[in-house]
Amino acid sequence: MSTKDRILDAAETLFADAGYDGVSLRQITSAAGVELALANYHFGPKSDLFLAVVQRRADELNRERMTLLAALPDPPTMEGLIDAFARPFMEKSLRGGAGWKSYARLIAQIANSQRWTQAVMHTQFDPVAEAFIKGAKRALPEADPRNLYWGFHFMVGAMTMTFAETGRIDVLSRGKCKSGALDKIYQRMIPFLAAGFRRLAEA
């Protein structure tokens, strides 16, 4: 495994647990088993390393989302549309290894802070978001387009928190619900969100 990948993997885990400022380059290179100076040599400043961590999986995720979105019938159903957007993330989180779990926790923090909205959310995720909105306009042609943007926003909020698996719901439900049972949650999330979109389309 290359030095670059070792650094990216270590940075991903640590950034996911403690955030950008909660982790030092020393912790990252130490966890990766490489020298401190190599982080700067391969990635430049710390902020560029952070962006590289996020970009690596965003590219793969977006490619799959775009493929699924393009394969939908026209007009698509809302359920199909939401599934095309959410399924790649769910599958990778369940079966892609620990790196994807870290990435999910990282994205939840990024999506909920102003700090990385421009550099990460707009740069890396807006093209897919626009493809989703375009599909939603076909699925619900009678809807006010603004309501579809808001629906998308509510969906992203519910999804990022779900994939982050903070464990809060496990304690709150006294073990009846499990954050880690993503496939079970997924079966509930899709209809929940689709019903919300449909209700907004009627308004």
Add this chain to the structure above:
Amino acid sequence: MSTKDRILDAAETLFADAGYDGVSLRQITSAAGVELALANYHFGPKSDLFLAVVQRRADELNRERMTLLAALPDPPTMEGLIDAFARPFMEKSLRGGAGWKSYARLIAQIANSQRWTQAVMHTQFDPVAEAFIKGAKRALPEADPRNLYWGFHFMVGAMTMTFAETGRIDVLSRGKCKSGALDKIYQRMIPFLAAGFRRLAEA
């Protein structure tokens, strides 16, 4: 204004913008216009200051939420229940001053990270969450209780991201939607979420 309050206000704004580790005690006391040593004198270690910042408004918020929840008819409607939970936050964010906007950005980060789940979410917000779930069981008695926990989870994800006002939706919608127009968004969020809950109850 007391030294303690000056420190709390400055810390709130800075923590909301950059997170716990992104802000130093020097930045906080400097913004508050007091000496560095006073942060430790009044609040103890940095982590205790952070918890004090969150607790201050959580107490006020929870009191109002509990009052509204207790005033609902039995059985309540899902719309009424969600409104009782969300309205105090929305009103304060719209009319409570800049401190409540900072607090909303802070809560969005906390709710989406594992790091503060125990010390903040469970400690400060679980009692109200349980009151909400109890009401949801009355509103939708035919629902599997687990689905109500998941609905609550999706609701919190959508709500925290909405109140955080990251501005992403403004750019994505090319100005058609505005993060800051919380009252308009609120009218869409309540039916979106209520329809989601109802759909889960049918499953």
Add this chain to the structure above:
DNA sequence: GTCTATAGCTTGATAGAC
């Protein structure tokens, strides 16, 4: 590409005078 060594700064916390 990798390593050692270090410059230049910032950090949280506190001791001790007032």
Add this chain to the structure above:
DNA sequence: GTCTATCAAGCTATAGAC
């Protein structure tokens, strides 16, 4: 309750040898 001064540790970034 407030202030000055400081400690010990940590930080990012980089220069220079190999």
